[in-house]
Amino acid sequence: MTDIDTSPIPERKRGSGVKMVYDLLRDEILDLVLPPGSPIDEVQLAERFKMSRTPIREALVRLAGEGLIDTLPNRSTMVANIDFLNMHTFFDALVLMYRVTTKLAAQYHRPEDLKVIRAHQAEFAAAVQAQDALAMIATNAAFHSAIAEAGRNPYFTGLFNRLLDEGRRMLRLYYQSYDDRLPQRFVEEHDDMIAVIAKRDVEEADRLARLHAEQIVHQIQKLLARADRLDMAL
Amino acid sequence: MTDIDTSPIPERKRGSGVKMVYDLLRDEILDLVLPPGSPIDEVQLAERFKMSRTPIREALVRLAGEGLIDTLPNRSTMVANIDFLNMHTFFDALVLMYRVTTKLAAQYHRPEDLKVIRAHQAEFAAAVQAQDALAMIATNAAFHSAIAEAGRNPYFTGLFNRLLDEGRRMLRLYYQSYDDRLPQRFVEEHDDMIAVIAKRDVEEADRLARLHAEQIVHQIQKLLARADRLDMAL
DNA sequence: TGTATTTTATTTGTCGACAAGAATTTCAGT
DNA sequence: ACTGAAATTCTTGTCGACAAATAAAATACA
Numbered sequence: 001m002t003d004i005d006t007s008p009i010p011e012r013k014r015g016s017g018v019k020m021v022y023d024l025l026r027d028e029i030l031d032l033v034l035p036p037g038s039p040i041d042e043v044q045l046a047e048r049f050k051m052s053r054t055p056i057r058e059a060l061v062r063l064a065g066e067g068l069i070d071t072l073p074n075r076s077t078m079v080a081n082i083d084f085l086n087m088h089t090f091f092d093a094l095v096l097m098y099r100v101t102t103k104l105a106a107q108y109h110r111p112e113d114l115k116v117i118r119a120h121q122a123e124f125a126a127a128v129q130a131q132d133a134l135a136m137i138a139t140n141a142a143f144h145s146a147i148a149e150a151g152r153n154p155y156f157t158g159l160f161n162r163l164l165d166e167g168r169r170m171l172r173l174y175y176q177s178y179d180d181r182l183p184q185r186f187v188e189e190h191d192d193m194i195a196v197i198a199k200r201d202v203e204e205a206d207r208l209a210r211l212h213a214e215q216i217v218h219q220i221q222k223l224l225a226r227a228d229r230l231d232m233a234l
Numbered sequence: 235m236t237d238i239d240t241s242p243i244p245e246r247k248r249g250s251g252v253k254m255v256y257d258l259l260r261d262e263i264l265d266l267v268l269p270p271g272s273p274i275d276e277v278q279l280a281e282r283f284k285m286s287r288t289p290i291r292e293a294l295v296r297l298a299g300e301g302l303i304d305t306l307p308n309r310s311t312m313v314a315n316i317d318f319l320n321m322h323t324f325f326d327a328l329v330l331m332y333r334v335t336t337k338l339a340a341q342y343h344r345p346e347d348l349k350v351i352r353a354h355q356a357e358f359a360a361a362v363q364a365q366d367a368l369a370m371i372a373t374n375a376a377f378h379s380a381i382a383e384a385g386r387n388p389y390f391t392g393l394f395n396r397l398l399d400e401g402r403r404m405l406r407l408y409y410q411s412y413d414d415r416l417p418q419r420f421v422e423e424h425d426d427m428i429a430v431i432a433k434r435d436v437e438e439a440d441r442l443a444r445l446h447a448e449q450i451v452h453q454i455q456k457l458l459a460r461a462d463r464l465d466m467a468l
Numbered sequence: 469t470g471t472a473t474t475t476t477a478t479t480t481g482t483c484g485a486c487a488a489g490a491a492t493t494t495c496a497g498t
Numbered sequence: 499a500c501t502g503a504a505a506t507t508c509t510t511g512t513c514g515a516c517a518a519a520t521a522a523a524a525t526a527c528a
Contacts, residue, residue, distance in 0.1 A: 043479080051512075052511095052513045057480095065300070093389035154320075155324070159389060159393045248517095287484095288482055
């Protein structure tokens with residue numbers, strides 16, 4: 001008699017395939033496991049996930065909609081490049097979103113929001129303590145995303161999360177030179193921000209967020225400049 | 235003998251199908267030809283456009299990514315509803331984007347941008363003159379979108395265009411009561427905005443944009459309130 | 469040897485069909 | 499007539515296959 005297929009659980013639930021591919025690809029892009037410019041092959045992904053090209057394609061369409069991959073019609077599709085030429089537009093948007101989301105958090109947050117925010121801040125502090133640059137990047141983004149969520153404006157959180165994702169990619173590119181002493185200041189600034197949010201001091205929240213954002217932008221620019229000098233940039 | 239299919243050009247170019255469906259559905263949604271809550275049937279669209287369900291599906295995925303349609307897993311998909319409960323988040327975002335895009339336009343516009351902006355303004359003035367409410371809505375959105383483009387920040391223009399689309403839907407819902415005299419003020423305000431942009435007066439651009447935005451928000455709120463009284467709202 | 473042209477190969481876009489999930493209808497039993 | 503289960507219908511999600519478009523390779527020709 002012939003072998004009966006005894007492979008463990010080859011079946012997936014019906015709608016889960018696309019989400020699985022989407023989430024995993026998204027993580028791999030943001031973590032630079034797939035660096036900018038990497039080619040994305042549909043059939044390769046199809047056999048990797050043991051499914052048809054159709055759900056793969058749907059995941060790719062969604063990623064393209066968020067600007068994480070670029071699709072050349074009838075030709076290849078690849079991980080989106082980071083636009084170093086128009087970096088200032090990114091910084092402008094980032095600073096503004098830092099400010100407005102923090103202000104709104106000071107206005108609209110609920111008690112349970114503060115718990116979540118403080119939890120992320122604890123993780124960030126731990127990452128700084130451990131000098132784990134990668135963890136710093138991730139927990140810092142999660143911290144500010146939580147603040148934005150407390151502001152409860154889906155338009156702002158949408159754009160802000162997108163900006164944080166893009167920033168995560170940029171920082172991963174250069175995190176080698178990220179292990180100096182400065183981040184300790186960020187921990188303290190985070191604590192200050194939590195305090196003004198809890199106090200519902202909108203004006204002060206705006207001021208602190210602005211300073212903090214400009215600190216971070218300055219830090220990133222320093223990183224980029226240094227990397228530039230070391231011929232690490234494209 | 236049976237008829238032979240003599241339809242002119244049943245063939246489409248290879249990649250054009252999805253874009254065609256996407257554009258048309260998008261227009262129909264924004265123009266409320268498909269009002270919020272309308273069911274979207276894939277097979278129906280497939281035979282309407284004489285193509286397979288696959289490209290239809292891709293268009294729908296993209297529309298869902300922009301929040302224009304809602305997809306219930308394994309069940310139906312329908313045109314997204316307008317969220318009247320959290321309207322203030324929409325207004326907050328709209329006002330801020332009016333301000334920031336106008337400011338950036340004052341900073342970064344080029345001479346040819348002004349031509350485009352003025353052309354849109356002329357169309358808007360004509361629509362007001364003709365008391366064509368639908369045309370007012372469309373040309374007003376195009377005018378501000380052109381200003382945002384002159385600011386050259388893709389993150390801001392992306393969010394702003396999305397907000398303008400959503401506003402277009404809202405206004406279409408209530409444009410019956412839109413034919414009063416007030417819009418003439420908007421024409422003059424637009425002219426003032428063009429002037430400060432051309433003068434590259436960033437501070438004044440911010441001030442004017444803010445006033446203008448608040449005017450528009452006020453106008454919309456008045457419209458909604460009146461419609462509410464007339465039992466037009468859901 | 470270098471260039472233009474044909475051929476091959478690779479990858480995407482589209483198709484028709486089938487199966488799973490949910491809503492609706494039918495039907496049995498009380 | 500009413501409730502609950504079984505069957506049907508209807509829509510979506512997935513699949514394998516094919517055709518078009520492009521890139522790469524091979525061939526012909528000067």
